[in-house]
Amino acid sequence: MDKRYFPDKIVKWYESNKRSLPWRDTRDPYKIWLSEIILQQTRVSQGLPYYLRFIEAYPTVRALAAAPEQEVLRLWQGLGYYTRARNLHKCAKAVVSLHNGEFPRTYETLLSLPGIGEYTAAAIASIAFKQAVAVVDGNVFRVLSRIFGIDTPINSPEGKKQFTALANELVPTAQPDAHNQAVMEFGALFCTPQNPQCDTCIFQKNCFAFSRKMQQALPVKLKLKASRKRYFYYIVLEHRNSLLMRKREQKDIWLGLFDFHLVEKNRPVKPEKILEEEAVKKMVGNDASITISKNYKHILTHQTIFSRFIIVKSDKKIKHVHQNHSFYSLPQIAALPKPVLVSRFLQEHYVL
DNA sequence: AAATCGGGGTA
DNA sequence: TACCCAGATTT
Structure with missing residues (x-):
């Protein structure tokens, strides 16, 4: 040309x-x-x-x-x-x-x-x-x-x-x-x-x-590295009409957005197992009812995230709240910026 | 120079 | 699944 x-x-x-x-x-x-x-x-x-x-x-x-x-x-x-x-x-x-x-x-x-x-x-x-x-x-x-x-x-x-x-x-x-x-x-x-x-x-x-019939061959792009898998287990703590949420502050994905208390694993684990972890036991207590959500698969460019939400209902006031966590009413939650995954889960389980 | 950051569309 | 999309910033 x-x-x-x-x-x-x-x-x-x-x-x-x-x-x-x-x-x-x-x-x-x-x-x-x-x-x-x-x-x-x-x-x-x-x-x-x-x-x-x-x-x-x-x-x-x-x-x-x-x-x-x-x-x-x-x-x-x-x-x-x-x-x-x-x-x-x-x-x-x-x-x-x-x-x-x-x-x-x-x-x-x-x-x-x-x-x-x-x-x-x-x-x-x-x-x-x-x-x-x-x-x-x-x-x-x-x-x-x-x-x-x-x-x-x-x-x-x-x-x-x-x-x-x-x-x-x-x-x-x-x-x-x-x-x-x-x-x-x-x-x-x-x-x-x-x-x-x-x-x-x-x-x-x-x-x-x-x-030269090279449309598929051009442009040339060097291969990127393979994507990794991440397994997210969210603890959705429900107290009356409020949910415990936290703002993500670590230097990681979704910085500044709101989600639930998160336990991350590098391989799949039974959700029930997550509830036995010390930090989670402190929050949840013993008299709670548990519901486990379906598995959500979230494909991003360099990673695939498998997420499950563990809904924990408790009438007791939660004392051991982690840093950056606090309770929000449903109308408040509607106004918080959230990752799409969390947003989808909320729409399926709660009326915001 | 390489890694990281999201979610959706397409084949 | 793999690749791409009117890329920028940090390490």
């Missing part, structure tokens, strides 16, 4: 094939920034409802900056990568306090803000402020790799350099915003990871991969 013809051709394709999305009808850097943070490692279909809820709850960056962090996390519940939500909030505060409530207009300054890395800085700078800097995301890696025939692994430092250099060589000064979005949209709709639409592709005659 001749690099000279690529930008014009793909932008033309974009103009007649792009999806209509709310953050494309605006030049408000706040909305563009919000959409980019939500869409990090997240498909448009999954992120769209969250975007709409955030814009409704916080129409401006000042409104978002003024909100409590827990409220932001609660709105983010179910999206995953919760550091994004905390950085979103931190970034809003930084924009208000350091930049007088207005987003900085250059790649370099945007990059200095929390949660804004190379991709997001390039996206905001080009889309909101028309700076000619290329975005490099999973779509860009894939499209450039296939069309131009680059087999450097995309998750290697050399690959990242090489693809970034090529992308910046291609991005036009005239309309960097349309160009960047065109490449990504093309990757999302046509040049997909599996079963790309090569038979109706405008680049068919110019595509390195198609001419």
Whole structure:
């Protein structure tokens, strides 16, 4: 493929094939920034409802900056990568306090803000402020790799350099915003990871991969390590209309979110066995009735979590409560940010 | 340079 | 099951 013809051709394709999305009808850097943070490692279909809820709850960056962090996390519940939500909030505060409530207009300054890395800085700078800097995301890696025939692994430092250099060589000064979005949209709709639409592709005659039937072989990605298994046993202590919950504070998964007292094992154990552990016995006492839930399987990228919930009902006041634990009424629990797994369990067993 | 972070979709 | 998704941050 001749690099000279690529930008014009793909932008033309974009103009007649792009999806209509709310953050494309605006030049408000706040909305563009919000959409980019939500869409990090997240498909448009999954992120769209969250975007709409955030814009409704916080129409401006000042409104978002003024909100409590827990409220932001609660709105983010179910999206995953919760550091994004905390950085979103931190970034809003930084924009208000350091930049007088207005987003900085250059790649370099945007990059200095929390949660804004190379991709997001390039996206905001080009889309909101028309700076000619290329975005490099999973779509860009894939499209450039296939069309131009680059087999450097995309998750290697050399690959990242090489693809970034090529992308910046291609991005036009005239309309960097349309160009960047065109490449990504093309990757999302046509040049997909599996079963790309090569038979109706405008680049068919110019595509390195198609001419050699290498669509499946490109891009090259080095293998990641295998995932591990974790076995979670949650003690759901029920006292009248309250449940004992705790905020996760350890440096581990779901930091800052609420769940139940957790006993983790590296292999399956009978749930009854968990109740014999010292810490659990202290909390539960002897006169309790026990219900054990079904097994929930939760597949994440680098781990699979098998969870069971052990519901313990007791009329006695619980004395030995662990650190960070306290009782919450059901309406209170509804407002707490929770991992999806815990959220699902609560919906099945309680009316929040 | 490698590890970590979630949840959902797809084949 | 394995891989991917408009990646960023920490170690």
